[in-house]
Structures are given as C-alpha cells and as structure tokens.
Amino acid sequence: MIYTVTLNPAIDKTIVLDKLLLGNVNRSISSRDDIGGKGINVAKVIKNLGYNVCALGFIGKENSDYIYRKLNKYGVCHDFIEVDGETRTNIKIVEREEGIFTDINQCGFSVDSLDLEKLIRKLKNRVNREDVVVLSGSLPKGIESNVYKVIIEQLKQKDVKVILDAEGQALRYGIEANPYLIKPNINELKTIVNCSEDIEDIKQSVEEFVNKGIVVAVSMGENGALLFSKEQSLYSKPLKVDVKSTVGAGDSMVAAFAIGVHENMPLEDTFRLAIASSTAKVTMEGSQAPNRKEILKYIELVEIQRR
Ligand SMILES: Nc1ncnc2c1ncn2[C@@H]1O[C@H](COP(=O)(O)OP(=O)(O)OP(=O)(O)O)[C@@H](O)[C@H]1O
Ligand SMILES: O=P(O)(O)OC[C@@]1(O)O[C@H](CO)[C@@H](O)[C@@H]1O
Known part of the structure; x- marks a missing residue:
C-alpha cells in the first residue's frame, strides 16, 4: 500500500483572469475548486494510475465533509x-494573457501535540514493511519543524520507505533521518543548499545527500527535472504542451516516484513516468489529477539524458 500524509491540506480555489x-x-473568466494539499494531490494521481493509496494527515472538522465526499468520488481511501x-x-490565480x-x-x-501523537500512532498501526509513505507539504501552526524527521525515524523502525517533499527547516531536519x-x-x-540553476552546480550541491544513499529528484518547472542516485544522474527536458495550471505538477511527479519505489521499477523508468505524469498534469485546469490515459500518452515522448 502507498500512504500519503498531508499535515496541512487545502481546498484550491483557482481563479482565471x-x-x-x-x-x-x-x-474572473472562470473559477473552480479542487481538493488539494500536496499529499492529497499525490494520492489522486496514484489512484488514477491504478494503484491503491490511502490519504492520511489532519483535516479541519468544519469542512471535512466536502473533502471526504471528493475523495470518495475519486476512490481514494482516507483516514x-x-x-x-x-x-x-x-x-x-491564472493570468491567461x-x-x-x-x-x-x-x-x-492549528494542531496540538496530542493530535500529532494520534497521527503518528495511526501511521505506525497501519504501515507494514513493503509500504511506501509520502510526506509532503507545509506544516500547520503548532507543529515543530522537526516533525518529518520524527515521523521518518518512527517509520524506519518498520522498514518502510519514505518519500519527502518539503522545504526549509522541515526538509533539512527530514534529511537527517535519511x-x-x-x-x-x-x-x-x-x-537548504547554496546553488545556482546550473545543472553541474545542482549536482554538486546535492552530493552530500546522495552519498548518504538518498535519491534526490529536483524539479525545475518549465526547465525540466533532474534525478540523482549513487548510480545515476539523469536529466529530462520538459515536454512542450499547452499549460493550463502548474499547481500540483510536482505532486504528480511524486505520485510516480511512489509507484516506482513501491513496484521496484528501475529508476530510469520511474523518472520517465514522473515526467509524463507532471506533463499531463500541467495540461489540466486547477489542481485536477491527470488520468492514466493522458499520462501514458506522454511516456514515449520523454527524452532522458545522462549527466
Ligand atoms: N511549463 C511547463 N511545461 C512543461 N512541463 C512543466 C511545466 N511546469 C512544470 N512542468 C513539469 O512538472 C514538473 C514539476 O514542476 P515544478 O518544478 O513546477 O513542481 P513543483 O514546484 O513541485 O509543483 P507543485 O508544488 O505545485 O506540485 C517539471 O519538472 C516538469 O516536468
Ligand atoms: O502550502 P503548501 O503545503 O506548501 O502547498 C499547498 C499547495 O500549494 O500545494 C499543492 C500543490 O503542490 C496545492 O494543492 C496546495 O494549495
């Protein structure tokens, strides 16, 4: 099973002008609401690609029904x-011009320490060896910036593989737990590192993480993406498509990485799926998840270079 953890979910209101x-x-010319927050977006894409996924995290009581209804509609298990x-x-805001x-x-x-304890207990009760857990997004108020580190340490006791998509202190601490x-x-x-946008510079700046055995994917929006492991350094140019919304493009990549890790796919194939998945996403309005057919359409077009 793949689990996603969204500590700070969202309803995304997209306004087109x-x-x-x-x-x-x-x-506005048009507007739409989508359920989002990084982990929820990841879960939507994993489900569309045909894999079982369960979305965990925190949710505000006052509008939880709306989010549950949408998750049920997409067939995403949630707890x-x-x-x-x-x-x-x-x-x-999308400016069309x-x-x-x-x-x-x-x-x-805001979340308090009891809420966090409940979440960690739930996670530990649910996950087993062979499961993959995705931790992603910003932290709600009341949560310490070492939270991802704490969760990863707990999950590693159960031999679970963790994918982390965060920034700043939360990412820095999270990396300490490998x-x-x-x-x-x-x-x-x-x-978290000092680097320019030059590929060689990025490669050097993530070397310390790769040497610890961490696989590092760096997405660069309209400039494509990089993937570094101890064995390989890969780069993919972006595909040229009609971009409707970039929200959730990174989450669509993470969904593909979670599937690749869960299914033990070769890293290069996983990277190809990640590029195809994020490309399909940007052609969709709002934070909608791309469907399997759209994603597979782009697979053959992805060109991967060794760096
Ligand atoms: N304008 C674009 N054209 C084509 N592909 C794009 C474009 N923007 C993003 N992508 C694809 O999506 C991937 C992820 O994009 P990006 O780096 O913007 O993610 P992100 O900032 O993590 O997104 P989010 O946080 O909204 O999920 C890119 O590596 C690329 O493959
Ligand atoms: O504020 P965070 O947690 O960093 O990001 C939240 C968010 O921008 O991320 C998703 C896109 O990746 C959106 O669905 C959501 O609104």
Missing part, C-alpha cells in the same frame, strides 16, 4: 485526524 490588475476590481477549525482555502501563475497559500488550522527519496523543486532546494 486575463490579467491581474493590482489595486483594481478584477472579474484523517480531525482537528478544530477549517481546512484552509488557497487561492491560485501572459501565462502567469500566482499562488496565495493560507497558513491553515528518507528514501526527496523531491524539492529548485526554489525549495535553495532553502
């Missing part, structure tokens, strides 16, 4: 810890 006029009344308050709504994507993410509800794979985007990577 021709151009955002600051300090003016703006009128969240309910906390006081609402799950946040994040605003995603110039293809500019702006995110306004709220901080979300997750199986990390997937920062280039800006998230820059929150």
Whole structure:
C-alpha cells in the first residue's frame, strides 16, 4: 500500500483572469475548486494510475465533509485526524494573457501535540514493511519543524520507505533521518543548499545527500527535472504542451516516484513516468489529477539524458 500524509491540506480555489490588475476590481473568466494539499494531490494521481493509496494527515472538522465526499468520488481511501477549525482555502490565480501563475497559500488550522501523537500512532498501526509513505507539504501552526524527521525515524523502525517533499527547516531536519527519496523543486532546494540553476552546480550541491544513499529528484518547472542516485544522474527536458495550471505538477511527479519505489521499477523508468505524469498534469485546469490515459500518452515522448 502507498500512504500519503498531508499535515496541512487545502481546498484550491483557482481563479482565471486575463490579467491581474493590482489595486483594481478584477472579474474572473472562470473559477473552480479542487481538493488539494500536496499529499492529497499525490494520492489522486496514484489512484488514477491504478494503484491503491490511502490519504492520511489532519483535516479541519468544519469542512471535512466536502473533502471526504471528493475523495470518495475519486476512490481514494482516507483516514484523517480531525482537528478544530477549517481546512484552509488557497487561492491560485491564472493570468491567461501572459501565462502567469500566482499562488496565495493560507497558513491553515492549528494542531496540538496530542493530535500529532494520534497521527503518528495511526501511521505506525497501519504501515507494514513493503509500504511506501509520502510526506509532503507545509506544516500547520503548532507543529515543530522537526516533525518529518520524527515521523521518518518512527517509520524506519518498520522498514518502510519514505518519500519527502518539503522545504526549509522541515526538509533539512527530514534529511537527517535519511528518507528514501526527496523531491524539492529548485526554489525549495535553495532553502537548504547554496546553488545556482546550473545543472553541474545542482549536482554538486546535492552530493552530500546522495552519498548518504538518498535519491534526490529536483524539479525545475518549465526547465525540466533532474534525478540523482549513487548510480545515476539523469536529466529530462520538459515536454512542450499547452499549460493550463502548474499547481500540483510536482505532486504528480511524486505520485510516480511512489509507484516506482513501491513496484521496484528501475529508476530510469520511474523518472520517465514522473515526467509524463507532471506533463499531463500541467495540461489540466486547477489542481485536477491527470488520468492514466493522458499520462501514458506522454511516456514515449520523454527524452532522458545522462549527466
Ligand atoms: N511549463 C511547463 N511545461 C512543461 N512541463 C512543466 C511545466 N511546469 C512544470 N512542468 C513539469 O512538472 C514538473 C514539476 O514542476 P515544478 O518544478 O513546477 O513542481 P513543483 O514546484 O513541485 O509543483 P507543485 O508544488 O505545485 O506540485 C517539471 O519538472 C516538469 O516536468
Ligand atoms: O502550502 P503548501 O503545503 O506548501 O502547498 C499547498 C499547495 O500549494 O500545494 C499543492 C500543490 O503542490 C496545492 O494543492 C496546495 O494549495
């Protein structure tokens, strides 16, 4: 089984405009709501690719029904810890004229140490050897920045492979517990190492993690992605597609990595699936998950180079 953990989920409200006029009344062309938060997005894609997945984490009591209804509709199993308050709504502005994507993410509800204990107990009761756990996204208020490190240490006692997608201190601490794979985007990577956007420079800057045995994927948006392990360094250019929304592109990659790790797929095949999955995502409006057919359409087009 693959589990995703979303500590700070969201409802993504995507608002499409021709151009955002600051300090003016703006009128939308269209808008849509999608359930999101990184782990939930990962779970939606894993399910669409035909694998079993269970979404865990925290959810605000006040609007949990809406999120459960959507997860049920997508066939995603879920088992969240309910906390006081609402799950946040994040605003995603799409400016059609110039293809500019702006995110306004709220901080979300507060969580206390008892809630966290409940979540860790639930995780430990559920997971078994052979399972893969994805930990991703920002931390709600009340949670210490070493939380991913603590969770990874607990899961490693059960020999579970963990994929971590975080930034800043949460990522830095998480790495100390040696997750199986990390997937920062280039800006998230820059929150923990000093590097430019040059591929050689990125490779050198992640060497210390790769030497610890961690597989490092670095996504670079419209500049493609990199994957480093002890054995291989791979680069893929992005595919040229009509981009509707980049929200969740990284999550679609992480979904493919989780499947690849769970199914023991060769790293290069996993990387190919990750590029295809993220490419299919960006052609979708809002935070919708791409479907299997769309993803498979791009597989053959992905070109992987050794670096
Ligand atoms: N404009 C684009 N054109 C084609 N492919 C893209 C584009 N933007 C993103 N992608 C694909 O999606 C992958 C992940 O993108 P990105 O680095 O923006 O992820 P991210 O910032 O982690 O996303 P999120 O946090 O919203 O899930 C890229 O490596 C690329 O394969
Ligand atoms: O505030 P965080 O947790 O860093 O990111 C939250 C978020 O931007 O991530 C997803 C896209 O990756 C969206 O569904 C969601 O709104």
